[in-house]
Amino acid sequence: MAVFRLGSDAYGMTVRQTVAEASKNFTSIGAIYTTLERLEAKGFISSWQGEATAERGGRAKRYFKIEGSGIDALREKEQVRQNILGGLLGGVA
Amino acid sequence: MAVFRLGSDAYGMTVRQTVAEASKNFTSIGAIYTTLERLEAKGFISSWQGEATAERGGRAKRYFKIEGSGIDALREKEQVRQNILGGLLGGVA
DNA sequence: CAATTTTTTCTATTTTGTAGAATTAATCAT
DNA sequence: ATGATTAATTCTACAAAATAGAAAAAATTG
Numbered sequence: 001m002a003v004f005r006l007g008s009d010a011y012g013m014t015v016r017q018t019v020a021e022a023s024k025n026f027t028s029i030g031a032i033y034t035t036l037e038r039l040e041a042k043g044f045i046s047s048w049q050g051e052a053t054a055e056r057g058g059r060a061k062r063y064f065k066i067e068g069s070g071i072d073a074l075r076e077k078e079q080v081r082q083n084i085l086g087g088l089l090g091g092v093a
Numbered sequence: 094m095a096v097f098r099l100g101s102d103a104y105g106m107t108v109r110q111t112v113a114e115a116s117k118n119f120t121s122i123g124a125i126y127t128t129l130e131r132l133e134a135k136g137f138i139s140s141w142q143g144e145a146t147a148e149r150g151g152r153a154k155r156y157f158k159i160e161g162s163g164i165d166a167l168r169e170k171e172q173v174r175q176n177i178l179g180g181l182l183g184g185v186a
Numbered sequence: 187c188a189a190t191t192t193t194t195t196c197t198a199t200t201t202t203g204t205a206g207a208a209t210t211a212a213t214c215a216t
Numbered sequence: 217a218t219g220a221t222t223a224a225t226t227c228t229a230c231a232a233a234a235t236a237g238a239a240a241a242a243a244t245t246g
Contacts, residue, residue, distance in 0.1 A: 001177040012194065022176035028236045033194065038233070057244035058192025074182055078174075083115035084094040089167055105225065121205045126225065128203075150213030151223025 003036070003045050004066045004074065011050070011061040012036065036064055044070030096129075096138050097159045097167065104143070104154040105129065129157055137163035 002018040003010040016032045019025075039045045050061035095111040096103045109125045112118075132138045143154035159167075 001174065005177050005181060013192080018177060023173045027234095029194085030196085030237060031235045033196095035234075052243065055244090056191065057242090058190090059194060059240095059242040061192090062194070071182075074178075078182060080116045081094065081171075084098050084111060085167075088098060089164075089171060106223075120203095122225085123206060123227085124204045126227095130226095131202075145212065148213090149222065150211085151221090152209095152211040152225060154223090155225070 001074065003039075003064045004071065008063075008065075010064045013061075015064070039070065040064070042069075043067060044073055094167065096132075096157045097164065101156075101158075103157045106154075108157070132163070133157070135162075136160060137166055 002015045002022075006014055006018060012029065012033055015036065016027060016029055019027050019032070036045065036047070040047055045064050045066050047062050047064045050063050052060045095108045095115075099107050099111060105122065105126055108129065109120060109122055112120050112125070129138065129140070133140055138157050138159050140155050140157045143156050145153045
């Protein structure tokens with residue numbers, strides 16, 4: 001979800017930040033990367049090396065982007081939720 | 094989700110059916126029960142033995158019901174999704 | 187080139203997911 | 217009342233995913 005949301009600025013650290021902000025739940029950096037790797041292995045996302053020109057030093061970024069099948073998977077997941085819960089949980093808050 | 098949705102008719106077999114219909118995904122009966130047991134161990138759901146009076150023979154049912162913390166967990170999960178995706182996926186289909 | 191910084195990799199463990207055979211407990215028919 | 221049938225749950229074992237945190241890598245800066 002975070003890779004999708006982040007668009008062209010998705011890489012390990014921003015994904016971690018997005019997840020942390022959205023979930024109030026500490027997530028280790030290792031957890032983020034292994035998940036990204038598994039999603040890539042399944043073809044849901046893809047990655048490539050960013051250029052080395054960073055502003056302040058530090059290793060080059062590895063960018064991620066969601067693939068069509070990844071979007072399909074998100075849609076399907078949402079569909080299942082909708083099928084079971086519908087509006088039962090209360091669409092408000 | 095299925096236990097919540099099924100209300101007073103939630104037990105192993107109906108949960109399985111609900112999941113199967115909602116997800117077009119085969120799920121073994123063993124998978125259903127171990128999941129129910131783990132959710133109960135966490136206090137998200139609770140269970141009790143149904144009366145023995147079935148209509149057609151067969152073992153008595155073990156009913157499940159969602160607890161407050163289970164509903165909270167569902168809400169929180171939905172909140173995370175909303176925080177990250179919002180309407181990005183397209184609320185239509 | 188050493189210090190610093192940003193980011194990714196690696197390794198190991200716990201938790202979840204999954205399947206399917208076996209078992210249990212009930213009713214029905216003879 | 218007992219064997220057949222039925223509906224449901226338990227049990228056992230393995231595969232996959234989640235998680236953490238230390239280590240390593242690769243870049244810039246003084």
